[in-house]
Amino acid sequence: MNPLRNRPLSRRTMLKGLGVALALPFLDAMVPAFSAEPAPPATAVPRRMFCIETNQGILPQHFFPEAAGRDYQAPPYLDILKDTRAQMTVLSGVSLPEVDGGHGAELCFLTGASHPGRGGFRNSISLDQFAAERVGLLTRHPSLSLAVDTQRSLSFTGAGVMLPGEDRPSQLFKRLFVQGTPDDVDAQVARLREERSILDQVGERAKNLSAQIGADDRAKVDQYCTALRELERRLVVAEEWEHKPKPRIDAPAPSDSNDRGAVIPRTRTMFELARLALASDATRIITMYISQDFVRPDIAGVNEGTHQLTHHGNRPEKLAMLKLIEEAQFRELATLLRGLAATHEPHGSLLDTTMVLYGTNMGSANSHANDNLPVLLAGGGFKHGQHLAFDRKKNYPLTNLHVSMLQRLGIQVDAFSSGTGTMKGLEFA
């Protein structure tokens, strides 16, 4: 299938999107540095996840195939993705149970928290943060929360607090590839050492205490001491990351576009940076929130903003313009997927190790309905090449896909949010 499969990792990769070359650091920087982490051994396949949401729906008539199974006839949007058809699964008849509220649902794509926007609503932990808490320490950045045209993100902590979305390519580039000044590194190292000195100090105290108390109590204090030691080990590793060189890029950083209509080029740049972040193992977990609101995207033939167009009332001229926008978006997705497939690493292509979840929060933006969500999953080590069709009247929970994705990352859970099992019909490759 892929002639270059299983070749060793090429340390120089052309970055077509940015026109720059990436010098990957020696492999040791890409191997988990945590001896204490009960994670897969260094030889195990690295598992990655990239979750993308667009927030204004996707026209269902151009997305959902009619036939289920492997031999579906690709509708226009899927036809754009034909190069990677064998490496993706298209879903229909899925939604997030009890997630409604029209636009409000955009904050729940990865959390599945019910009834957003209503009084008493509190978001819950998102798929990426749940995963990052468990496997995030394997890389320099446990996760990245990216955004296009918004500073919101899809990522929520356990307390339901949104992590800010990084929407500036220049800043992202700096975080990923630009070595801090020696002063910056020193300051960060000093901070980590101060935390270690705190742990040393309270550890001393706990040791004294331990000598003065009975056996049952001592077990508790010993547990505290063990926890201190484990955290200290992690702080040492964090300090090692500070000294390790970041992957090097032989080109100036991308600049941040001020052109409000350049939604599509901005998406392209962020996709490319995300691919580089995955390729250089800077992180294995990324989310991206692509916001399209009132701004008119700079696409020939489109003369209104995306949000207005989604209220199309089925008028043909509006539908045609919306289709132009969405096609442009799918072309960027196609470029991303091809780019991942063409990036080689010891375990195959980057697409083989990266689950790319792409979808939206409304099945029909025209009616603000939150069922029958257009969603697809590409790559990442599943048996793909199919259209998994569920009941359009009684939707299948999308949160079960979240469970499948967590398990693919090597996290042993049976449930996540409203998901109570893995997704029916989607199997590990």
Place this chain on the structure above:
Amino acid sequence: MPSVCLRLVVALSLMGAAAAASAPDPAIAKRLESSCVECHDADTRKGGLRLDTLAPIEHDPSTLATWTLVHDRVAAGEMPPKKKLAASDASSFAASLATALTAADEQRQRQGGRTVYRRLNRVEYENTLRDLLAIPALEVKDILPADPLAGGFDDVASAQELSYVQIARYLEAADAALDAAMALRPQPESRVDRQLFTANGRFFEDFARDRKLGRSESRVVGDWMVLLRQPNNAQSPWTLENRFDEPGLYRFRLRCRGVTLDSPGTGDTADDQLLPPTVQHVAAIQVKDGRYLQFFDVPAEAGEIEFTAWLHGNEQLVITCASLDDRTLPGDSSPPAKKPWRGPGIACQWLDMEGPLLAQWPPEAHRRLFGELPLAKWSKASGLREPERTTIGTGVARRAWRPPGGPFVVESQDPVADSAQLLRTFMERAWRRPVEPTEVARMQGLALAALAQQRCFQDAMRIAYKAVLCSPDFLFFHERPGRLDAWALASRLSYFLWRSMPDDALLRQARSGALLRPEVLRAETARLLRDPRAQRLVADFTAQWLSLDQLYATVPDRALYPEYFCDVHLVESLAAETRAYFTEMLDNDLPASAVITSDFAMLNQPLARLYGVPGVAGCAIRRVALSAGGARGGILTQGSVMKVTANGLTTSPVKRGAWVLDRLLGTPVPPPPPDAGAIEPDTRGATTIREQLVKHRASAVCASCHAKLDPPGFALESFDVMGAQRTRYRSSGAGDSVPLVSGVREVHVRLGPAVDCSGELAGKPFAGIAELRALLLADERQVARNLARRLLVYATGATISFADRAAVEGLLDATKASGHGLRDLVHAVVQCDQFRCK
């Protein structure tokens, strides 16, 4: 020297006693072998229990728990089930088990204490930081992992775990709290900001069809913005402006009135009229997706609502029109612009926000860290490293922040003396005991080392303060086996009643040792209960005991129960009712029977409407007398209980029965065997849950437990998923269509089969809830016993073990005169040995 000798003697004698207690009684082993092991061996393991390898009675907790189970089953005559023992054999076996168990358990308690080394749970951690730093609304508990439950509560030491993640989060939480406390900026300006509703673009149509008119859910009439619905048909509240960045206390003044909008539909709002309202309107100002700052009654005549509330800093605010909720039913209920229309609305003119309201600057929180030391602008020339960037905000969402004109540093002319003095004061509060100079010196060492590295004073002190807050001295309770010393007793008392650290007055009683005297302890208990912080006991204890924290876990089905669907004011009121009722029990020392029955209820308008009690208007909860023999009274039938024991769609007598037995009576029935099967809820109106249960109960295996479980649940079938009384089930299939009002609309629901709420409890028949209540009250002492046990677990952080049983009976005997009044019980718990010893 003498104390060392004494300790040695005590230790030796304890070892001797331990040896004596662990010598197995041969009669017990023999009886176990002959009567129990046949079914409870490696092969059969009946009920999942294996007794052939059970260790002799000693003080290992899990072995004790198994032996306790054996004792209880034998004492109840349930075991052995087939080859029954002669009554005298059974009672002598049970008695010898009880003797051995009591001896072993008392031994364990003497030696290591009932409560193992216990740490603050996250609620206690947050409250402690609030009080320590004088930031009343500080939020940090969500940074910490959730605490495990044991014995129904989240403060039981034996269940507590501690991982490196927890320590990392302690570091993070300490940073967040210290950031919130440090005021490294000049005094912020306090100002009044007025927003006019008619000038806020959000109340107008998105796409400017008519900017004068308003949106389809709002209407401009003169200088009033009349809100007719929540926007977007999605019941998300209307967004307000908040132009304040500073965390702190703010005063809100809203000019508003309830109206009936009468529009002739000319399209010109000059023709619209505002008539008096037909209902009492309720609205709330809320943080978007977060807490309610205030629910309030909207006045019928133009007037101003005023309240103060804490903002964490630049929070998005919204206004919820609780009485204009259309519960997102299909179809658009918005008034058309061009047709005659008449309907309810809440008219708003302006909102004033004033703040931050500062009592002093720097705030008390900053003074607790830096005393009166002055601030100065940092400069590179000072040779000091640039101060750390900090965050601003007292809530979970904090922003990275750098003060304009800054950065600023705390200036100390004598950092060595200042750091020592500041740390000593802080540590004594934080560690809730006197500290040794060597302890201060150790923490100070961290600060001095950082100062030597050219860190500025506040950053150096931050390291020491973080260490103070991550030290076991802060995180754990310091209790030594035997009687607690006065300091440990002070902490136990304040963490029981306030879920937080002792205040200065309580620490004074500890320092003088007076607290160890029962009458002083009693007086302090009364004082702490009078303090507003006692509401933390009310909120936390009821949340756990009665699962109030689960109130939002399910949402009533929008088709079956349209009138409840997402009615947040009702759900908030359910929790408020139970807390107000518990407060009433505590303040007035109401007897334990008040759990089951009362001649009053704590109601506001939505609750009164739910319960069918007339004459209660407005959102404030007040005491309302109930007529005798009605369905209401006690905690038993409160809407909060009915909601947390239902799933939003259906009710189950089994689940409700099990809940009542466990939570209210303290006689839980063991969980069903794995193959018991489940009842599939059916809302089509064909069969009732009762009819389905009949089959289930026909099996002898199931019948024994269900005979206990189901009866209370049967009586509670007369309440729906929210706690309203019903005589027929709602149906999604067959049934009679009846109209009802849901929010601002009239809708139809279908009624299916009739509810049968009769049953038989321990051989005595009941026709419904009133008769069941009388039957439950027959054993009032059991209701009190449950309350006493739970209070004791909650207060001491240890579950009830065998030797504690006698102590619980002691609590009941001591409180007999008041009918086991709640306040009396709290005092009795505080005075008992279990509370006063580790």
